[in-house]
Amino acid sequence: MALLRVLAVxxxxxxxxxxxxxxxxxxxxxPLVLILxxxxxxxxxxxxxxxxxxNEDRGPAGNAFLSALPGGVLDLSSxxxxxxxxxxxxxxxxxxxxxxxxxxxxxxxxxxxxxxxxLDGTSPTVAAAVVxxxxxxxxxxxASNGTGPSVRVVSDYVYGTSTTPFxxxxxxxxxxxxxxxxxxxxxxxxxxRERSAGLLERLFASPLRPSEFVAGHALSLTxxxxxxxxxxxxxxxxxxxxxxxxxxxxxxxxxxxxGVGNLGLGMLLSAAARSEFQAIQFIPLLLxxxxxxxxxxxxxxxxxxAFRPISEILPLTYAARALQDILxxxxxxxxxxxxxxxxxxxxxxxxGGAILLVRRQA
Amino acid sequence: MSAPPSSAGPPSERPSSASAxxxxxxxxxxxxxxxxxxxxxxxxRVTLEVPSGQVLxxxxxxGAGKTTLIRxxxxxxxxxxxxxxxxxxxxxxxxxRARVGYMPQDLAVYMxxxxxxxxxxxxxxxxxxxxxxxxxxxxxxxxxxxTERRHSLVADLSGGxxxxxxxxxxxVADPELLLLDEPTVGVDPExxxxxxxxxxxxxxxxxxxxxxxxYLEEANRADRVVFLHAGTVLAxxxxxxxxxxxxxxxxxxAFLRLVRDRAHGSG
Numbered sequence: 001m002a003l004l005r006v007l008a009v010x011x012x013x014x015x016x017x018x019x020x021x022x023x024x025x026x027x028x029x030x031p032l033v034l035i036l037x038x039x040x041x042x043x044x045x046x047x048x049x050x051x052x053x054x055n056e057d058r059g060p061a062g063n064a065f066l067s068a069l070p071g072g073v074l075d076l077s078s079x080x081x082x083x084x085x086x087x088x089x090x091x092x093x094x095x096x097x098x099x100x101x102x103x104x105x106x107x108x109x110x111x112x113x114x115x116x117x118x119l120d121g122t123s124p125t126v127a128a129a130v131v132x133x134x135x136x137x138x139x140x141x142x143a144s145n146g147t148g149p150s151v152r153v154v155s156d157y158v159y160g161t162s163t164t165p166f167x168x169x170x171x172x173x174x175x176x177x178x179x180x181x182x183x184x185x186x187x188x189x190x191x192x193r194e195r196s197a198g199l200l201e202r203l204f205a206s207p208l209r210p211s212e213f214v215a216g217h218a219l220s221l222t223x224x225x226x227x228x229x230x231x232x233x234x235x236x237x238x239x240x241x242x243x244x245x246x247x248x249x250x251x252x253x254x255x256x257x258x259g260v261g262n263l264g265l266g267m268l269l270s271a272a273a274r275s276e277f278q279a280i281q282f283i284p285l286l287l288x289x290x291x292x293x294x295x296x297x298x299x300x301x302x303x304x305x306a307f308r309p310i311s312e313i314l315p316l317t318y319a320a321r322a323l324q325d326i327l328x329x330x331x332x333x334x335x336x337x338x339x340x341x342x343x344x345x346x347x348x349x350x351x352g353g354a355i356l357l358v359r360r361q362a
Numbered sequence: 363m364s365a366p367p368s369s370a371g372p373p374s375e376r377p378s379s380a381s382a383x384x385x386x387x388x389x390x391x392x393x394x395x396x397x398x399x400x401x402x403x404x405x406x407r408v409t410l411e412v413p414s415g416q417v418l419x420x421x422x423x424x425g426a427g428k429t430t431l432i433r434x435x436x437x438x439x440x441x442x443x444x445x446x447x448x449x450x451x452x453x454x455x456x457x458x459r460a461r462v463g464y465m466p467q468d469l470a471v472y473m474x475x476x477x478x479x480x481x482x483x484x485x486x487x488x489x490x491x492x493x494x495x496x497x498x499x500x501x502x503x504x505x506x507x508x509t510e511r512r513h514s515l516v517a518d519l520s521g522g523x524x525x526x527x528x529x530x531x532x533x534v535a536d537p538e539l540l541l542l543d544e545p546t547v548g549v550d551p552e553x554x555x556x557x558x559x560x561x562x563x564x565x566x567x568x569x570x571x572x573x574x575x576x577y578l579e580e581a582n583r584a585d586r587v588v589f590l591h592a593g594t595v596l597a598x599x600x601x602x603x604x605x606x607x608x609x610x611x612x613x614x615x616a617f618l619r620l621v622r623d624r625a626h627g628s629g
Contacts, residue, residue, distance in 0.1 A: 008486035
């Protein structure tokens with residue numbers, strides 16, 4: 001690869017943007033719109049929330065309560081101790097833990113049902129669903145026998161708080177989504193335009209190599225992504241007073257990796273398409289499933305169970321999860337290693353495919 | 363991974379290598395070239411040699427195979443059979459492509475970039491940069507008379523001006539061989555005259571210009587013409603030679619005569 005030619009391509013792409021103010025506005029306004037629109041109260045009803053239970057109760061009330069829990073909302077598994085319950089939530093493998101103390105039955109007889117919840121506040125929708133399921137089960141189990149004990153649920157947030165601003169929790173997903181939008185749309189459109197105008201042919205009649213063409217566009221995209229992410233961070237921080245615990249630079253790196261993968265996929269599909277019209281049709285095909293099933297806007301738990309396997313093959317799932325873990329949980333590389341690996345494999349495969357196919361359309 | 367030094371193609375090397383050999387090697391050499399799209403042969407055993415330092419007119423009606431031949435010479439498409447060499451290299455060699463300027467028939471310039479941005483982009487792709495690039499861009503834009511419009515977006519220019527931008531982009535890297543597909547379409551007669559003057563000036567520096575044109579009469583100004591018809595070479599030679607051989611007054615008539623003779627000969 002020759003740097004001069006890579007830079008020439010990047011410069012060309014940025015020059016095109018610079019002459020096109022509407023597209024620049026689009027690039028910068030899309031994330032803002034997304035954060036405003038989705039920032040306010042979006043959310044399906046979560047189901048099958050992974051939850052661990054510690055039942056240390058010496059009497060029958062603990063089991064009575066557990067059997068009163070509404071089916072479908074929580075996926076329960078038992079652990080032996082308070083500590084392992086907490087660490088299940090802390091590691092992210094479970095969203096919540098229900099801790100039933102040894103004196104649960106005794107206290108209930110005395111007039112107070114009390115238990116502790118460890119909650120993952122990175123998704124308030126999920127946390128709230130856990131709390132309300134638990135409250136309902138307590139009411140059902142104990143209000144009906146006439147004793148009417150007062151109910152006390154101690155909620156202990158492992159991440160976030162019950163007052164964590166919703167925008168906080170949605171922002172990482174919005175960022176990933178904004179990057180997905182712009183990289184997919186731009187890469188498909190770029191190739192379609194170059195192809196229809198005979199420019200691709202002219203470019204490849206020069207010494208330009210396909211890898212340089214792809215790298216140049218990846219570079220220009222990085223500049224665009226940087227501007228976009230800046231808008232996202234600034235609007236989340238200033239308008240919504242979001243607070244992020246994690247490393248912003250690391251988050252940006254993840255977004256970039258994700259964006260480069262999308263660029264490759266966009267170019268790959270655009271090159272594989274037989275016509276410009278076909279290429280454009282890939283845009284909704286790429287965006288809609290990811291918007292719905294990747295856990296960027298709605299928690300994965302709010303996705304119907306039948307569709308959850310789809311989530312696992314969507315790149316946005318990994319990008320959104322990594323960003324949530326980095327920005328909300330403050331995790332480092334080790335915590336998001338699996339997601340990073342998935343995104344790296346995605347980027348490598350897509351870029352490789354794009355490099356192989358892009359010249360064929362010249 | 364930088365390109366091999368030869369791809370930069372310093373102009374100073376060219377005259378010496380040409381003179382050292384006595385007879386310069388052909389700029390283009392094509393032997394028994396066949397290109398089929400499905401069943402249809404676009405080129406049918408074309409053999410052709412283009413000496414360097416000439417303006418060669420590649421003539422023929424639409425579908426004769428001119429553009430296919432040029433695309434093969436640029437490495438954009440592979441021949442079905444036969445051999446091609448451009449400046450002594452196979453067309454697929456990117457280092458060779460750096461010394462070949464190309465102006466496609468379609469208006470392949472960026473509408474959403476300015477004139478200068480377009481020309482400089484192609485300069486960089488061919489390995490020209492820095493002050494030399496800026497100087498070359500100024501030079502070629504003056505040549506195609508677009509100096510005043512150099513900051514305009516190509517989208518804001520007339521059709522003829524856009525073709526001139528495209529020609530400037532083909533010229534900016536000072537290539538040894540120019541492959542120009544219909545360079546004079548939509549160019550007014552005065553400027554067309556200047557283009558031809560310029561093409562001949564280039565050949566004096568040992569450069570080679572291969573162009574296709576619909577205006578058969580302007581091809582009288584070429585050093586040599588090649589008539590292509592249905593993927594085969596009908597005739598090749600200096601315009602005067604071809605006219606004398608066919609006992610015609612114009613290249614148009616010469617072409618028609620040759621097509622007719624071919625039809626009688628084969629049928």
